[in-house]
Amino acid sequence: MSRYFFYLVFVNMIANVVASVPKILISHREDGAIVSMILSFFSGLVFCYIVTRFFNLFPGQGLPELTRKYLPRWVSFPVLLLIAGSWYIAGLITLVTFSFLLKRFLTPDMPLPWITSTFLLFLTYGILMKSRSVLYTIEFVLLCCLPIIFVITLKAYTTPELRWDFIKEAVMHIYHVPDFSAFSASTYLLLGGFNLIIFNRLFKREQHINWKNMLFIGLAGGASLVTTYFVPIGINGFESIGGIVYPWITTSDALRLEFFVVERVLYIFLLLYLAISFLSVLIHWHVTLELLKSIIWFKRLRWKKRNLTPFLFIGLFWFVSLEIVTYLTEYQLIEYTRYFLNYLLCSFAVMFGLFLFIKRRAEV
Amino acid sequence: MKKKILRSGRPLMAALIALSLIFQSGCGFKDIDKRIFVLSIGIDHTDNERKPFKIILKLAVPSGSLKQSGTKYTYLTKESESLASAIRLLKTHVDKEIDFGHAKVIVFGEGILHHDLREVMDFFIRRRDIQRVSWVAIGTPTAESILKAEPASEMAGSHALFNLFDQNGVESSYIVSTFLFDFRRRVLERGIDPILPNISSSKDKMKIIVNSSTLLANSKKPLKLxxxxxxxxxxxxxxxxxxxxxxxxxxxxxxxxxxxxxxxxxxxxxxxxxxxxxxxxxxxxxxxxxxxxxxxxxxxxxxxxxxxxxxxxxxxxxxxxxxxxxxxxxxxxxxxxxxxxxxxxxxxxxxxxxxxxxxxxxxxxxxxxxxxx
The missing domain is CATH 3.30.300.210 (Nutrient germinant receptor protein C, domain 3)
Structure with missing residues (x-):
């Protein structure tokens, strides 16, 4: 597989920390988080494999091209609209969560709409870029961030303050029945491959995902899943982690790089995740925009030879984000994220149905 | 001609966006000369039922040159029923913004240990600007006496209490260092109890001694080691x-x-x-x-x-x-x-x-x- 495919998968794995996934998992630590994680690990890998195999059959074609070719419009329109909606919300959740984080930790004196607007300004430029440029951006930013993320993770595992007893105590709760919310939250980590619905347009050469690729994704996914859940517990204690709103932020604040430029890891961590969450929103919203462009296109809406339809969507993106960010409270955000992740997992049933249908029609 | 205008459109747009930064006047950023940094925070118990907490802040006085002025500290104290309100009031006692970003030591007076520790600790773990890696200690007889002690060996810009707990300066097997997050998890978790170092100061306030510790088993009397x-x-x-x-x-x-x-x-x-x-x-x-x-x-x-x-x-x-x-x-x-x-x-x-x-x-x-x- 092309290396760009792996970047898409990795961004989701890393960005889950700001998407309330750890909070949801930890809230189920006494009723089935671990079994859910194990189950979701395998199902996530299977999902990832299915979607990649499917798109490998159609090199250079995204989902909109396929639906146009093989499906009647009255089916493809609502389905694509639905998918675009889910992708938009996925980006929105990251955006809102990170705006809240910035407001809480980095720029407490700045009004929330301002923070979001600054974000949106750069995102607007980003999502209007060509898909190819988006991939290049992802590669560059991710390669800059990964080493630092690696160092921080290593630091978290090696610090003497990480009490393995707490982690083992968490493992002792293994026998509980899995919980659906925990399951869908941890599956989210491995869903990055689904961005192929647009980005497959760029993978023009014939590609095949093999077991080595899957092993690589499995290892990385397993490691990030385990880290996401267990490190905050090891640092903050098994019971007392429950009262913490942002488990990973508090965890990063408990680390101390004594001889580094900045002693408090929290600030490095926040800046790092500023970049990562930007990438995450960029990917999700770029997909949303491309999907919307493929189903809604006003030919007449032109100004100076430029079609203004994308700007119409961008305006909508701005409006909704600014409304939501001022409306939601932190608690609601986590609750709604939970609902959304549950819904997302169910909606993949529709997605797979679609894949099966297209595959039959295409007879490949 | 028309083409020329089009070409200059993009740079113009970029310039406009860049210029829009000028409007960000109300950002709330305060310069460093408008801030005063808290080095350590102390909490004591008062006998007043209405205002049980007494908060002491040790502040580093900014000075032009270290060589000339040496080390200077100033202290703020306030009694109140809640820590947050005391700090809000203390803000009016100095001409600068009180910044907790560098507060690295929290000292509890001995008297406060009989209080519910969760209540005392709550303020520190709820606030974003207090480091989770600040050290927690117990001051005997009071937190105030510890904070106000200025050891003779203390150098400008390096607070004695920091050096005692950071295992870079003093390395001693008699010192227990407890971070705030460690203290929190020990208080809240069952099956593990908090332990805090005991700081005492000499009468002339020229010496700080840390070599014993106190165990705070939940719902039991503090046990001195x-x-x-x-x-x-x-x-x-x-x-x-x-x-x-x-x-x-x-x-x-x-x-x-x-x-x-x-x-x-x-x-x-x-x-x-x-x-x-x-x-x-x-x-x-x-x-x-x-x-x-x-x-x-x-x-x-x-x-x-x-x-x-x-x-x-x-x-x-x-x-x-x-x-x-x-x-x-x-x-x-x-x-x-x-x-x-x-x-x-x-x-x-x-x-x-x-x-x-x-x-x-x-x-x-x-x-x-x-x-x-």
Missing amino acids: TPQETKLYNLISNNVQRLDLIIKKDKLLYTVSIDSAKTNFKIITNPKHRPVIKMDVTMEGIIEESNQHMDPQKLNLYSKHASKEAEKNITAFLTKLQENGADPLGFGVRYEATRLHTKDTFKEWKKLYPEMTFDVSVKASIMSTGIVE
Whole structure:
């Protein structure tokens, strides 16, 4: 597989920390988080494999091209609209969560709409870029961030303050029945491959995902899943982690790089995740925009030879984000994220149905 | 002509966006000369029922040049019913914004320990700008006396309290360093109890001494540990690598300087036997001082004596903890971490702990008699 495919998968794995996934998992630590994680690990890998195999059959074609070719419009329109909606919300959740984080930790004196607007300004430029440029951006930013993320993770595992007893105590709760919310939250980590619905347009050469690729994704996914859940517990204690709103932020604040430029890891961590969450929103919203462009296109809406339809969507993106960010409270955000992740997992049933249908029609 | 306009459109747009930054005037950013930095925070108990908390802030006074002015501190104190409101009021006592970003030591006065610790600690863990890696300590007799002490050896720009707990400056086996997040998890978690270092100051306020500690077992009276016990605690909780052991055997008296130590423990419960905590300590070191000639051929014997002595001390210390129902080492957490969870796991442990016996085996190896025999 092309290396760009792996970047898409990795961004989701890393960005889950700001998407309330750890909070949801930890809230189920006494009723089935671990079994859910194990189950979701395998199902996530299977999902990832299915979607990649499917798109490998159609090199250079995204989902909109396929639906146009093989499906009647009255089916493809609502389905694509639905998918675009889910992708938009996925980006929105990251955006809102990170705006809240910035407001809480980095720029407490700045009004929330301002923070979001600054974000949106750069995102607007980003999502209007060509898909190819988006991939290049992802590669560059991710390669800059990964080493630092690696160092921080290593630091978290090696610090003497990480009490393995707490982690083992968490493992002792293994026998509980899995919980659906925990399951869908941890599956989210491995869903990055689904961005192929647009980005497959760029993978023009014939590609095949093999077991080595899957092993690589499995290892990385397993490691990030385990880290996401267990490190905050090891640092903050098994019971007392429950009262913490942002488990990973508090965890990063408990680390101390004594001889580094900045002693408090929290600030490095926040800046790092500023970049990562930007990438995450960029990917999700770029997909949303491309999907919307493929189903809604006003030919007449032109100004100076430029079609203004994308700007119409961008305006909508701005409006909704600014409304939501001022409306939601932190608690609601986590609750709604939970609902959304549950819904997302169910909606993949529709997605797979679609894949099966297209595959039959295409007879490949 | 028209093409030219189009081409200049993009740079113009970029310039416009860049210029829009000018409108960001109300950003709330304060320059460093408008800020004053808190070094340490102290909390004492007052006898006033209405306003039980007394908060003391130690502030570093900004000065132009370090050489000229030396170290200067200023203090703010306020009594109030809540810490937050006290700090809001204290803001009006200085002409600058009080910044907690560099506050690294939190001192609780002895009197406050009778309060619910959750309530006292809440303010610190709820606020975003207080570091989770700040150190928590107990001040005897009051937090105020500790904060106001200005040790003679204190240099400008390096707060004495920071150096004591950071294991960069002072490295001592008598000092327990407890981070705020560690304190929090120990208070809230069952099966592990908080332990805090005890700071006392001399009467002339020229000296700060940290060599004992206090155990705060939940819902029990604070239990003071002597310097020797503090050292043992540090040893068996793997906090320190370096420490000294004094061994007395007949007329021979010698001191071993340990430079690497490691402790493991296991909880063994067998229905047939009494439950036992098996603790293995391995230490390595050299002889530092002796009142007699040391025979290098007898190093094994000296090691054996040292092991015996350490075993005796550690067992006595563990028994003392057990008698007081205190568990700073996290035996309870270990019990829960090694048994599949049921509703009663912790209840079982509570019943078991008083009946536990301790099986301590120390393996000390003395590698050398030092420079001379």
